[in-house]
Amino acid sequence: MRRLKPDEACWCGSGVMYRNCHVAFDKKIDMYKKKHVKVPSHNLIKTPEQVEMIRKSAEVNVAVLDYVAEHIKEGISTQEIDDMVYQETTKRGAIPAPLNYEGFPKSVCTSIDDVVCHGIPSSERILKSGDIVNVDCSTILDGYFSDSSRMFMIGEVSDEKRKLVEVTKECVELGLAAVKPWGFLGDIADVISRHANENGYRVVREIGGHGVGLEFHEEPFVSYVIRKGTGMLLAPGLMFTIEPMINMGSEKVYTDRFDGWTVYTSDGKPSAQWEIQVLVTDDGAEVISW
DSSP states (O other): OOOOOTTSBOTTSSSSBGGGTTHHHHHHHHHHHHTTOOOOOGGGBOOHHHHHHHHHHHHHHHHHHHHHHHHOOTTOBHHHHHHHHHHHHHTTTOEETTTTGGGOOSSSEEEETTEEEOOOOOTTOBOOTTOEEEEEEEEEETTEEEEEEEEEEOSSOOHHHHHHHHHHHHHHHHHHHTOOTTOBHHHHHHHHHHHHHHTTOEEOSSOOEEEOSSSSSEEEEEOSSSOTTOSSBOOTTBEEEEOOEEESSOSOEEEOTTTSOOEEETTSOOEEEOBEEEEEOSSSEEEEEO
């Protein structure tokens, strides 16, 4: 990419001269490049205008998850959850991002017990007491994407499952606290994997978080098993999800060969996941969707 002159308009679209906008940012990026650090490209850095539009998408996403939280209960089907998500999303002028994404047939993912992620809603799967379920909701509003998920405990849940859900949420909170401008994705992974392992759990290796905002899935891939100080540089303006999948047993998983989507734990033990959407800021992080 051509280096801008100081008095040209900045590449971020702010309308401000480059010298008064991102020139210091680019110099810092260049410094890290010379150290062979993986840095985000300009197209991964969200502008203030883009962030504002993504926030509006996230408002819908959060409202839909809030609605699910009010109505999810023992005895309803996961298809009923899908219906809620579709209706509540569309009535707010938005689109469920999963619907028809690469052939996914539903508006939301509902992953119960040993389903790690990408569970497909069904009228035949009725929530029962003792289930733990992840509802993964993603929204498109005016072309901007938001993405977050929550765990729900149905009825009387065992102490073992409850602890898994709680520790997984703690992992996300620790990961969020590790987001610092000019830090690394590996800093997030380190605190998440250590906390999970200290509680006797394992982190899924193959599936992780992702960049999001202008597309459903952007760079970077957010792993939770890489070392501290490695991975992409956390430059201000970078946006991604923190969504570790924590297994009670082995970290190994497999994908259903019939539907091509549903991911299960290899040993049949429960898995839990919380997901938040995060923006790296000049002084820390902003949670966009939760």
